[in-house]
Amino acid sequence: MSTTAATIHLPTPLRPLADGATEVCVSAGTVKDALDALARAHPRLRRHLFTDDGALRGYVNVFLNEDEVRTLPRQDATLLGEGDTIMIIPSIAGGSPPALHEGLERDEITRYARHITLPEVGWEGQKRLKAARVAVIGAGGLGSPAALYLAAAGVGTLGLIDDDVVDLTNLQRQILYGTDDLGAPKVARAARRLHETNPHVHIERHPARLTSANALGILENYDVILDGTDNFPTRYLANDAAVLLKKPYVYGSIYRFEGQASVFDGRTGPCYRCLFREPPPPGLVPNCAEGGVLGVLPGIIGSVQALEVIKLILGIGETLAGRLALFDALRFRWRELKLQRNPECPVCGDQPTITELIDYDLFCGLKEEEMAETTEPNGHRELAPRELKARLDAGERPTLIDVREAHELDISSLEAVGARHIPMGDLQGRLGELDQEEELVLICRTGSRSGALARYLHASGFPRVANLTGGINEWSRTVDPSLPTY
Amino acid sequence: MAPAVRAAIRAAAAAAWPAECCGALVGVADNAGGTKVACALPASNEAEDTLHAFRMGPEAVRELEAAAAEQGAEVVGYYHSHPEGAGAAPSATDLEWALPGLIYVIAGAEGHELRAWRLREDRSGFDELTP
Numbered sequence: 001m002s003t004t005a006a007t008i009h010l011p012t013p014l015r016p017l018a019d020g021a022t023e024v025c026v027s028a029g030t031v032k033d034a035l036d037a038l039a040r041a042h043p044r045l046r047r048h049l050f051t052d053d054g055a056l057r058g059y060v061n062v063f064l065n066e067d068e069v070r071t072l073p074r075q076d077a078t079l080l081g082e083g084d085t086i087m088i089i090p091s092i093a094g095g096s097p098p099a100l101h102e103g104l105e106r107d108e109i110t111r112y113a114r115h116i117t118l119p120e121v122g123w124e125g126q127k128r129l130k131a132a133r134v135a136v137i138g139a140g141g142l143g144s145p146a147a148l149y150l151a152a153a154g155v156g157t158l159g160l161i162d163d164d165v166v167d168l169t170n171l172q173r174q175i176l177y178g179t180d181d182l183g184a185p186k187v188a189r190a191a192r193r194l195h196e197t198n199p200h201v202h203i204e205r206h207p208a209r210l211t212s213a214n215a216l217g218i219l220e221n222y223d224v225i226l227d228g229t230d231n232f233p234t235r236y237l238a239n240d241a242a243v244l245l246k247k248p249y250v251y252g253s254i255y256r257f258e259g260q261a262s263v264f265d266g267r268t269g270p271c272y273r274c275l276f277r278e279p280p281p282p283g284l285v286p287n288c289a290e291g292g293v294l295g296v297l298p299g300i301i302g303s304v305q306a307l308e309v310i311k312l313i314l315g316i317g318e319t320l321a322g323r324l325a326l327f328d329a330l331r332f333r334w335r336e337l338k339l340q341r342n343p344e345c346p347v348c349g350d351q352p353t354i355t356e357l358i359d360y361d362l363f364c365g366l367k368e369e370e371m372a373e374t375t376e377p378n379g380h381r382e383l384a385p386r387e388l389k390a391r392l393d394a395g396e397r398p399t400l401i402d403v404r405e406a407h408e409l410d411i412s413s414l415e416a417v418g419a420r421h422i423p424m425g426d427l428q429g430r431l432g433e434l435d436q437e438e439e440l441v442l443i444c445r446t447g448s449r450s451g452a453l454a455r456y457l458h459a460s461g462f463p464r465v466a467n468l469t470g471g472i473n474e475w476s477r478t479v480d481p482s483l484p485t486y
Numbered sequence: 487m488a489p490a491v492r493a494a495i496r497a498a499a500a501a502a503w504p505a506e507c508c509g510a511l512v513g514v515a516d517n518a519g520g521t522k523v524a525c526a527l528p529a530s531n532e533a534e535d536t537l538h539a540f541r542m543g544p545e546a547v548r549e550l551e552a553a554a555a556e557q558g559a560e561v562v563g564y565y566h567s568h569p570e571g572a573g574a575a576p577s578a579t580d581l582e583w584a585l586p587g588l589i590y591v592i593a594g595a596e597g598h599e600l601r602a603w604r605l606r607e608d609r610s611g612f613d614e615l616t617p
Contacts, residue, residue: 011547011585012551012560012561012587013585013586013587013588014585014586014587016586016587017586017587017607044607047608047609048585048586048609057583058582058583059583059585061543061544063544068544089544089547089548090544090547090585091541091542091543091544091547091583092508092510092540092541092542092547092564092583092585093533093539093540093541093542093579093583094539094540094566094576094577094579094580094582094583094584094590095506095533095535095538095539095540095577095579095580096506096538096539096568096569096570096577096579106537109504109537109570110504113503113504123570
């Protein structure tokens with residue numbers, strides 16, 4: 001084969017390996033021969049031009065008089081002509097290992113960009129969130145913001161536990177729902193709303209009330225338990241179940257303008273029972289329905305719960321474990337109480353006496369109340385609104401006492417039928433105003449507070465005391481629908 | 487590497503995210519035998535899968551070199567990003583495609599981490615350069 005003289009022009013990075021030459025003259029028949037000759041003349045170049053198999057490396061682009069050799073018919077077997085110039089121009093390329101994002105879909109990569117950007121979260125953290133399973137007990141005021149933020153954050157599986165339907169009074173704070181959802185089961189509507197927020201989240205629906213019978217079976221499937229229920233039986237139930245299952249329990253509670261949040265992790269620190277060994281007597285602490293709650297407050301506390309859940313999953317920062325955060329919305333103060341594990345705690349202590357779930361309604365005194373209502377020979381009477389109405393129409397005049405708070409009277413009132421107002425907290429100090437001989441009928445919103453007070457009055461020497469069953473709301477439903485319920 | 491260059495690479499990585507960014511490092515040799523990177527020239531990523539790869543073809547390389555020459559400097563290396571949190575260490579693909587002598591600056595996810603590397607002459611791996 002005839003050879004001819006050709007000039008090979010080297011790219012800057014390769015020149016030091018060719019003793020600094022910009023161009024190298026070789027004598028060769030084809031382009032391939034020329035490159036071989038170049039590698040022979042400057043052996044340090046060889047491994048950078050050719051792979052171990054002798055193929056040209058991917059980044060080596062060879063141009064013959066401005067034509068890229070790969071595009072020529074005979075490629076590097078192209079014959080050289082006199083005075084041809086061969087130019088090596090590199091491509092610069094590379095790539096990142098492809099396996100790192102395994103488990104996250106392409107849409108998720110962008111969706112969680114602001115998370116992944118945080119070194120404390122990153123890819124690993126986001127994948128942890130996706131693998132996490134969080135139980136949300138109660139899809140209401142606290143559960144709404146908590147579940148929305150957890151879904152948006154990419155928590156892979158959310159279990160929603162709630163047996164309620166959406167009520168008009170919910171919409172002031174339960175931001176999972178809209179007016180169209182009225183009357184619909186909360187769990188179904190919440191699942192739909194959360195899917196709109198993030199279709200990658202798997203929602204497991206539990207349209208049931210958490211009970212001693214089903215709690216362990218449901219909660220054992222989750223890594224973290226978030227309690228958004230705000231009632232004592234469920235709170236003790238969830239706490240005890242979390243301790244027994246060795247899972248963290250993220251607590252939140254709201255009342256009027258104040259909120260609380262904490263993380264109870266029986267494995268490492270105090271549980272809810274270390275803080276409150278027993279619930280307060282029923283009726284003493286009004287719930288949100290009775291006492292009211294500022295609608296935005298569960299938004300704050302529920303978000304704090306979501307925050308703590310995410311920190312627990314990611315294992316970053318300091319959680320509220322061992323601390324109780326107290327929020328006063330009106331004065332805008334956050335306070336913090338240090339919590340100690342109680343070695344004598346009946347559920348997480350050194351010698352626990354509670355080793356399985358108990359009857360939490362009974363434990364919280366609710367069963368006693370029901371029993372008192374049904375077996376009343378020695379207690380107060382229960383008086384249905386219709387019965388009271390009939391007796392009022394017949395000209396009877398029992399003393400009607402509305403024990404609700406002043407602001408509740410603005411919503412609905414029985415003043416028109418002669419009800420007096422003595423708020424619950426004042427009653428004890430104003431017993432002197434009441435005649436022990438007269439029949440007293442106590443009224444509140446649902447009959448819960450007034451029932452507790454009726455028992456108290458009966459025990460205090462008022463033999464003819466009755467409780468308006470179902471409260472003013474029941475009166476509205478069965479006697480006077482013009483009164484709003486709340 | 488001048489702070490402005492670091493900032494420019496970080497900004498390019500963030501702007502390209504979740505794709506990889508790439509570009510040239512323009513600089514001059516200093517008196518102490520080292521190299522001073524004076525500016526970063528962005529280039530478009532010609533890879534097919536820009537989420538996991540970058541590529542500047544020969545035309546782009548020639549243009550970058552010409553742009554550097556206009557400034558009386560030369561291309562002393564290239565930068566790219568690893569958007570998926572792979573960190574700022576070179577990947578196996580980076581090793582396969584690396585040229586000797588050049589400075590390779592790699593930005594970790596959105597540019598948190600910047601590290602500089604140079605291919606060993608025997609292609610056994612990279613040596614990290616101190617900034």
